[in-house]
Amino acid sequence: xxxxxxxxxxxxxxxxxxxxxxxxxxxxxxxFGTLTAFQQAFDAGVDLAADDRLVVVNKINFTQTLPIxxxxxxxxxxxxxAVTHLNWFGGYYQEPRAQFAxxxxxxxxxxxxxxxxxxxxxxxxxxxxxxxxxxxxxxxxESFGWxxxxxxxxxxxxxxxxxxxxxxxxxxVAIYEGADPQTDTNSVYFxxxxxxxxxSFGGDFIGFMGVRTTDPERNEAVIxxxxxxxxxxxxxxxxxxxxxxxxxxxxxxxxxxLILTSVVLAAFFVILVIVGNSMILSxxxxxxxxxxxxxxxxxxxxxxxxxxxxxxxxxxxxxxxGVAAAGLMVSLVNQAPIQxxxxxxxxxxxxxxxxxxAVLGFITGIVPAMNAxxxxxxxxxxxx
Amino acid sequence: xxxxILFDLRGISKKFVKGNxxxxxxxNLDMSIARGDFLAIMGPSGSGxxxxxxxxxxxxxxxxxxxxxxxxxxDTLSENQLAAWRANNVxxxxxxxxxxPMLNAERNVELPLLLTRLGRGQRKKNVAAALELVxxxxxxxxxxxxxxxxxxxRVAIARALVSDPxxxxxxxxxxxxxxxxxxxxxxxxxxxxxxxxxTIIMVTHDPEAAKYAKRTVHLDKGEFVAKELAA
Ligand SMILES: Nc1ncnc2c1ncn2[C@@H]1O[C@H](COP(=O)(O)OP(=O)(O)OP(=O)(O)O)[C@@H](O)[C@H]1O
Ligand SMILES: [Mg+2]
Numbered sequence: 001x002x003x004x005x006x007x008x009x010x011x012x013x014x015x016x017x018x019x020x021x022x023x024x025x026x027x028x029x030x031x032f033g034t035l036t037a038f039q040q041a042f043d044a045g046v047d048l049a050a051d052d053r054l055v056v057v058n059k060i061n062f063t064q065t066l067p068i069x070x071x072x073x074x075x076x077x078x079x080x081x082a083v084t085h086l087n088w089f090g091g092y093y094q095e096p097r098a099q100f101a102x103x104x105x106x107x108x109x110x111x112x113x114x115x116x117x118x119x120x121x122x123x124x125x126x127x128x129x130x131x132x133x134x135x136x137x138x139x140x141x142e143s144f145g146w147x148x149x150x151x152x153x154x155x156x157x158x159x160x161x162x163x164x165x166x167x168x169x170x171x172x173v174a175i176y177e178g179a180d181p182q183t184d185t186n187s188v189y190f191x192x193x194x195x196x197x198x199x200s201f202g203g204d205f206i207g208f209m210g211v212r213t214t215d216p217e218r219n220e221a222v223i224x225x226x227x228x229x230x231x232x233x234x235x236x237x238x239x240x241x242x243x244x245x246x247x248x249x250x251x252x253x254x255x256x257x258l259i260l261t262s263v264v265l266a267a268f269f270v271i272l273v274i275v276g277n278s279m280i281l282s283x284x285x286x287x288x289x290x291x292x293x294x295x296x297x298x299x300x301x302x303x304x305x306x307x308x309x310x311x312x313x314x315x316x317x318x319x320x321x322g323v324a325a326a327g328l329m330v331s332l333v334n335q336a337p338i339q340x341x342x343x344x345x346x347x348x349x350x351x352x353x354x355x356x357x358a359v360l361g362f363i364t365g366i367v368p369a370m371n372a373x374x375x376x377x378x379x380x381x382x383x384x
Numbered sequence: 385x386x387x388x389i390l391f392d393l394r395g396i397s398k399k400f401v402k403g404n405x406x407x408x409x410x411x412n413l414d415m416s417i418a419r420g421d422f423l424a425i426m427g428p429s430g431s432g433x434x435x436x437x438x439x440x441x442x443x444x445x446x447x448x449x450x451x452x453x454x455x456x457x458x459d460t461l462s463e464n465q466l467a468a469w470r471a472n473n474v475x476x477x478x479x480x481x482x483x484x485p486m487l488n489a490e491r492n493v494e495l496p497l498l499l500t501r502l503g504r505g506q507r508k509k510n511v512a513a514a515l516e517l518v519x520x521x522x523x524x525x526x527x528x529x530x531x532x533x534x535x536x537x538r539v540a541i542a543r544a545l546v547s548d549p550x551x552x553x554x555x556x557x558x559x560x561x562x563x564x565x566x567x568x569x570x571x572x573x574x575x576x577x578x579x580x581x582x583t584i585i586m587v588t589h590d591p592e593a594a595k596y597a598k599r600t601v602h603l604d605k606g607e608f609v610a611k612e613l614a615a
Contacts, residue, residue, distance in 0.1 A: 002498045005491070013486040292482045295443055296543075297471025297499045299464050377443045381478075 003302070007309050010286070017278060018314070024274045025318025025360070026325065028267040029353060033326025035260045036352070037343040042250055043257075044182035049243040051216040052081075053113065056209040056226055057245075059236040065205035066235050071106070074209060077225045079218040082112040085206040087195060090158035091188065093144050100140055101187040102154065103207075104195035113210045116179040123148075123174035131194050133173035137185030141175045148172055154188075159199040168198065181344055211239070268360065271318075276364040279311050283368035290372050291380025304373040311365025312358070319357040323350060390550065390583050391417035391440060396449035398435055398606075409435050410606045413449070419550075422577040422584045424594035427603035433587040434555055436603065440585060441474050441553045442466045454550070471499040475544030475582075479556040481536040483528040489515065489539045490524040496547040514542035518572060534565035541572060545582070552576065554586040558593050570596040 012018055056074065058064035068085065075083045084106045091102030107128050111117060119127075119135060127133045134154075136146055146152060153167045160166045170190060178185050196203045213222050223239040230237045240248075250256060283290075290303055323345070330343040393415040400407040409432040417423060417440075425433050438444035439451060442458055443466075451459040453473065461469060475496075483492045493514050497507040515521050518538040528536055537557060544552055554573065558566035574596050576582045586597060594600045602609050 006487075006498075009484075009486040009491075288482065289484055292478075292484070293495070294467070295441070295470065295476050296496050297467045297469075299467045301464070378438060381482075 003306050003309075007306050007313070010306070011310050011313055014282070017282065021275045021278050021314050022318040022321070024271045025315055026322040028264075028271045029319045029322025029356075030325045030329070031267045031322075032264045032356070033323040033345060033349055033353065034329045035264055036349050037326065037330045037345045039257055039260045040346070040349075041182060041343050044180075045184070045246045045250060046243055048116070048180055048183060049241075049246050050116070050212075051241070051243070052213045052219070053242040054211040054213060054219060054223060054226075054239050055242050055245040056211060056237050056239045058208075059238040062208060064235075065207060066209070066237065068204045068206050070230065070235075070237070071206065071209060073229055074211060074226055077222060077229070079214045079222050081212040081214055082109050083209055083211050084109040084113045085192065085209045086189075087192065087205075087207040088158075089154075089190075089195065090156045091154045092157060093152070093154055096155075096157060098144070099157070102134075103187065103189050104192045105189045107189075107191050110189060113212045116183050117176040117185075118179055119174045119176045127173040130171055130173055131191050132169060132171050134170045134188055134190035135174045135176050136172060136188045138175055138177050139185040140188060141172070146172050146175070148175055156199075159195075159201060161198050162200045164200075168194070210242075268356070272360065272363060275311070275314060275360070276367065279307075279314075279364050279368045280371070283307055283372055286372075287375065287380050290375050291377050294375070294377050295381070300373045300375075304369045307369040307372045308362070308365040311368070312361030315357045315361035315364065319353055319360070323353045388418050389416050390419040390421070390454060391415070392450075392452040393439075393446075394450040394452065396439065396446045396451070398432070398439065398444075399447045408606070410446070413606065413608075415608070417583065417585065420577070420581055420583055422574070422596070422598040423586070424597035424600040425585065425587045425603060426589065426591070426594055426600055431603040432606045433603055437553050437555055437585065437587055440551075441476060442470050468499075471496060471547065473549050473551055475547070475549045475552045477537070477540050477544050477552060477554040477557045479559040481528070481533070481540045481560075483536055483539055483543075485528055488525050488527050489520060489531065489542075492528070492539055493542045493546050495543060500547060510546055511542075514546040515539075517545070518542045532565075533561050534568060537561065537565075537569055538572070541569070541576075545576065545580075550583055552582050552584045554584065556587055556589065558588065558590060563592075566590070566593065 056066070056070075058066055071083055071085050074080060087104040089102040089104055090099070092099040111119070111124055117135070117137075123135075127135055141147075150172045151169060152172060153169055155167045157166075161168065176185065177183075192206075211222070211226070213219055219241055223241075226239045227237055293303060294300065326349075327345045330345045333343055393413060396410050396413040396415075397408070398410040400409065413436075425436065427433055435444065439446050439459075442451075442461070445459055449459070450457060453469075458466070458469060483489075484495070487495075490511055493511045494507055497510060500507075502510065512521065512524070515524055518541050520535060520538050520542065523531060523535060523539075528539070531539065552573070557573070558569050561569065570593055573584055573586065577584050577598075584597075586593070588594055
């Protein structure tokens, strides 16, 4: 511990070099922190998916519709607790750019199946009673400035009304919150009846169903029962657990986690080279001083540790500042009026970052530390 | 073995192997240094002065032979034991001062004390005393680059004696200084030898410097030679 002063003096002897190495580390950890927050947000769709929930889609693919008559038949399947159905509306608010996730649903059952969307019982009753009512997620409501009680028009980029209009009027009945901080609150739900009666495409079709089962253990049996029910019909179904469905959906965007991992790895590789190289140089410049310290009686092991601590400090300072900056970025992204999943920079990111700090500090420090360890006094002092 | 003998070199050989070449610097060298001696070692370049000093200071090992310090073998110690031995017994003074550029005078002098069990307070006291001894108390906070060559060498002397070693090893301590500054440094060494009982071994090219020593030996091609001191 007596060496702390020496280590700090060595660390700060070339302020510009210190700044550049810390800055490189800082950037890499900021990229790491921000991208990890994104990745975790996307993963949250999978992680937060309920184990006892299934999704029933058209076997051809999930954009194909199903007859509404299927809903009651699925309800009758053993071990099914509740069923709701959803139609993608293609909604946008005021300008086509402002698109968002909006579904026409079966309001009576919807909140039983998707119970992570939280509104009061009174709000729920009010919604069921109001045919033109919608419930909007907290985050989307905030970004459009919607208040409960307000009447708003929403356009569809797919459907039109029978009179040719593409806009529908809605009452914002309630703003729902998520049961978990990462629960999606960027979606809007409204009555299927209102949709079905007004749109001009011809009715009685649904997009897909959400099914809640009695027990995740029963999922397999329920899946088999549902798909058997519609086998060899014009619209066969494919029933999958929600987790698998969400995962497949995310994978449609591309292998996100691979992309994020590659970017983070590239960033870390770059700082490994930059910081490692700078450490090797800076220790080489101190050859003579290290020789003198050894002459005075500092053991090689002690000098080895001092060099290693120095590189660990660079990684620690840059790394922690970087993650802190990522935290700032994440809160800015969350505040921005764009629809993204809620980003959370949690303790696990900090823990991971600390681990990487240790690994990085070790890798960048080990070569110069070994050089210092092995440095022979005679050669060190005769080299001038 | 007399109690008065601090250092005893017995049958020392030193060879450097470079590829296929073997350079023999010493062959069966014997040497005794008395406690309290102030010995000057002179000799032409390449005669082995620095090599000898390195072996005495325990930074280099003889190829064969025994180095006995204060009745104990030094040449058989492990690297870490040698480091501890150096810290306890030897103060080093170099031609080019070799101060740590990022530490001020005080912190430079403190370095050897980091190897002791002394607390911060006691270390500060000892450092102040050592700087006082070399008359540099007023420069305690100065960085090496803010000091003249002579002042830097005085800081180096303070560093060499702060942990109170019995032995001071100096390799051309005045080689980089002008006459007057050199004399100041040499007077300081004389004082340390006379009043503080330090045994001093000093390598020098400068006959004037050697005059400060109690005795002078001449090395040539790894052997001590008798030589009249030219007037
Ligand atoms: N590490 C080494 N490897 C190989 N040869 C060495 C090494 N150190 C010293 N020598 C050789 O040993 C001999 C003695 O060198 P040394 O440095 O002891 O001489 P010196 O008397 O101190 O000379 P100078 O007055 O120039 O300082 C020289 O021939 C030198 O080349
Ligand atoms: Mg020499």
